[in-house]
Amino acid sequence: MKQQLAREAFAAKDASDPLREYRNAFVIPEGTIYLDGNSLGMLPHACAARARQVVEEEWGRTLISSWNEHGWIDLPLRIGGKIAPLIGADADEVVVCDSVSVNLFKVLASAVALRPGRRVIVTNDDNFPTDVYIAEGLCGLLGPDYELRFASPANVERALERDVVAVSFSHVDYKTARIEDMAAITTKVQAAGALAIWDLSHSVGALPVDLNNACADFAVGCGYKYLNGGPGAPAFLFAARRHHADMRQPLSGWLGHAAPFAFGRRYAPATGIARMITGTPPVVSMALLESAVGIVAEAGIERLRAKSKEMTTLLIELVARECPGLELASPSDANRRGSHVIFAHPEGYAIVQALKARGVIGDFRAPHFVRLGIAPLYLSYVELWDAVGRLKQVMDAREWDQERFRVRAAVT
Ligand SMILES: Cc1ncc(COP(=O)(O)O)c(C=O)c1O
Numbered sequence: 001m002k003q004q005l006a007r008e009a010f011a012a013k014d015a016s017d018p019l020r021e022y023r024n025a026f027v028i029p030e031g032t033i034y035l036d037g038n039s040l041g042m043l044p045h046a047c048a049a050r051a052r053q054v055v056e057e058e059w060g061r062t063l064i065s066s067w068n069e070h071g072w073i074d075l076p077l078r079i080g081g082k083i084a085p086l087i088g089a090d091a092d093e094v095v096v097c098d099s100v101s102v103n104l105f106k107v108l109a110s111a112v113a114l115r116p117g118r119r120v121i122v123t124n125d126d127n128f129p130t131d132v133y134i135a136e137g138l139c140g141l142l143g144p145d146y147e148l149r150f151a152s153p154a155n156v157e158r159a160l161e162r163d164v165v166a167v168s169f170s171h172v173d174y175k176t177a178r179i180e181d182m183a184a185i186t187t188k189v190q191a192a193g194a195l196a197i198w199d200l201s202h203s204v205g206a207l208p209v210d211l212n213n214a215c216a217d218f219a220v221g222c223g224y225k226y227l228n229g230g231p232g233a234p235a236f237l238f239a240a241r242r243h244h245a246d247m248r249q250p251l252s253g254w255l256g257h258a259a260p261f262a263f264g265r266r267y268a269p270a271t272g273i274a275r276m277i278t279g280t281p282p283v284v285s286m287a288l289l290e291s292a293v294g295i296v297a298e299a300g301i302e303r304l305r306a307k308s309k310e311m312t313t314l315l316i317e318l319v320a321r322e323c324p325g326l327e328l329a330s331p332s333d334a335n336r337r338g339s340h341v342i343f344a345h346p347e348g349y350a351i352v353q354a355l356k357a358r359g360v361i362g363d364f365r366a367p368h369f370v371r372l373g374i375a376p377l378y379l380s381y382v383e384l385w386d387a388v389g390r391l392k393q394v395m396d397a398r399e400w401d402q403e404r405f406r407v408r409a410a411v412t
Pocket residue numbers: 039099100101102128130131170174199201202222235
């Protein structure tokens with residue numbers, strides 16, 4: 001009875017949730033509670049409709065003329081302009097293209113060119129692996145004089161010698177969900193003459209980001225998580241306007257040229273952010289991302305953040321009460337936490353699989369973390385309540401303790 005009353009309290013929260021209507025904008029599979037944390041947002045109905053339109057009408061009927069008639073050629077800058085307000089940038093400072101990894105390469109290489117004579121890139125060694133690997137790859141390409149130096153965001157000043165080109169951190173940590181103080185770190189980095197680069201993959205669409213207020217130099221981020229742009233959605237790249245005239249990136253493809261259709265024999269960069277474009281945009285993926293970004297923008301990032309903070313707090317409280325074997329490994333202060341929560345348990349992998357067998361989708365992050373994400377656009381309070389109820393069953397009955405739940409899949 002007590003449990004029933006508590007569940008009803010969660011249902012009451014749903015009834016007064018100002019974002020409740022947005023759930024209807026998504027395809028929600030029957031019986032699934034989606035707490036993926038957050039590697040792939042759910043499918044908006046608008047994206048399914050847009051996919052049909054762009055494939056059947058624009059590609060199918062208008063064919064090559066669609067580059068002009070349907071504005072395909074403008075997609076990178078147009079969607080960049082729509083993402084800009086979500087990250088505290090101006091519309092002409094953001095472009096959508098390539099993947100986070102490729103964009104980070106372009107941004108790091110641009111930073112090297114903007115800081116001649118400096119030869120060190122700083123990142124944290126527990127940053128998302130691609131952020132480390134791409135910096136390693138660039139240093140390898142530039143030669144033995146270039147080096148990667150590791151420092152934690154909390155102690156970045158220790159790494160800030162006069163030889164540092166740039167510091168590259170994630171704004172929200174992909175494992176712990178810890179939020180870095182973007183403005184304070186950027187100030188320290190720039191005081192040492194270096195450039196501040198931010199990966200916003202776990203921030204964009206989940207919490208307000210204010211790049212220009214923090215005076216950030218460059219940023220990258222993905223379209224497939226809280227922006228719900230679909231699997232493999234293109235990424236975005238931000239460059240502060242003060243760098244536009246001087247920045248040079250090495251993937252100098254024809255669509256970043258000042259006059260691509262002049263087919264000139266030598267590269268001349270486009271003015272502004274467009275010079276960060278390399279090649280032909282993936283039009284179908286771009287079109288889906290454009291539809292999805294509109295939903296986030298309409299819902300409003302402040303309202304999304306308020307619901308996300310409340311939900312991650314409730315999740316932590318419920319898990320502490322119902323599943324004491326799971327140890328919180330995210331910040332306990334909601335203001336220091338992004339939109340996911342991780343819990344440590346030696347059998348984290350098997351727990352995530354057993355939970356999935358009960359219809360709750362979370363994800364596992366090595367070595368032993370259960371990562372549960374809150375996407376406030378479509379997650380209901382009752383789902384949150386029910387998810388923890390199922391997690392409790394998995395833990396209390398040791399449902400995870402079966403060989404089938406220990407078999408590692410290629411994607412975790
Ligand atoms: C912080 C961060 N950066 C980058 C990536 C992935 O980059 P890419 O889109 O190039 O695969 C992820 C993926 O989860 C991520 O969490």
